Amino acid sequence: MCGINMNSFPYTSAMIKPVGGRCNLKCAYCYYTHHKGGTDKALGVCETTDFILDFARAAGRPVSIVFQGGEPLLAGIKYYEDVFSAIAESRVPAAFSVQTNGHLLTEDFCSLFKKYNVLTGISIDGPKEINDKARPGSFERTMGAVRLMQKTGVDFNTVSVLAKHNYSETGGVYNFLKSEGCFYQQYITCFPDFYSKGWFLSGEELEGALDTLFNLWKTDWKDVFIREFDDLLKASAGIPASECMLGRQCAGALTLSSDLSLYYCDVPSVQKAFAGYYPCDLDKIAESRKCRDFIRRKSVFPQECRRCEWVSLCNNSCPEMRVSGLYRYCKAMKNFFEKNSAVLKMIAEQALRRKDLLRF
Ligand code: SF4
């Protein structure tokens, strides 16, 4: 059993891409199919379990393991049965989650996910007419997966990418998901990289999208959970955010891809994040100058942030989202906080009293 060892290993989450960037969909804004890890190779069960055990030993704390892609269910159910049972037998404290488009989800997968308490993130960008603009032909099968998870009682949250196809209709996206009984929602901003050209948002577009969502959610917050707003509530109450971009710490998830390449994070700039090949000594990877420099970038704040009254809510976001050192959506976030911080604070106080702040 993995003992508690408060060492300096910075990670408690790892991401595993069992089939690299391979996917059965072609979403318009996806950067990962172009990633170096997007090969035809697939991780074996032994490589995966060895990595999880090594990772848990290096972390010395309970760990979170996320399976992602590409489309991770392409690895097949046997792969997951074998990995989950091996880790359960080892008694290492690991919580699992899977991020999927849901097309390959079956009752058997749902039983397995229930058995091992696997939290499932399902990608959906809104009702059919919005979703299928960026995720062509995927809506019916994704909704089939949502219904299957609801029927079988699998814990899931929706993950919607905010991009050109839905930013002006976030109210419609939110109301649709709520009407379908999807009460745990996550909205991620389309990564502004080479491959998402034409899809990522301007500051004004993001600000409008967030305002609309927030205005709907602020009356629903006791029943509907939006991860990004929950993180802002936590930050308002001095609790660390669950997500690295808004939080103080970079070291989101050490990422293993199907060709055994390792990355400090699953960001589009591959060379900056490349850490080596597994098997290797994970402690040495984390102690390396390159890893420390990668992680340290998050805490480099320009003067504008050091003087900013919203810094504890924003933390200058992710270094990969900065332009000349400053969050590319700085102005949008300042405007958003100016309009909404008083309500955020009020909700945070109520949520603290109800002990509702650790729900995501
Ligand atoms: S580089 Fe960005 S996404 Fe990656 S861990 Fe750091 S803050 Fe998070």
Ligand code: SF4
């Ligand atoms: S709102 Fe702008 S100035 Fe303030 S912390 Fe965020 S990026 Fe820095």
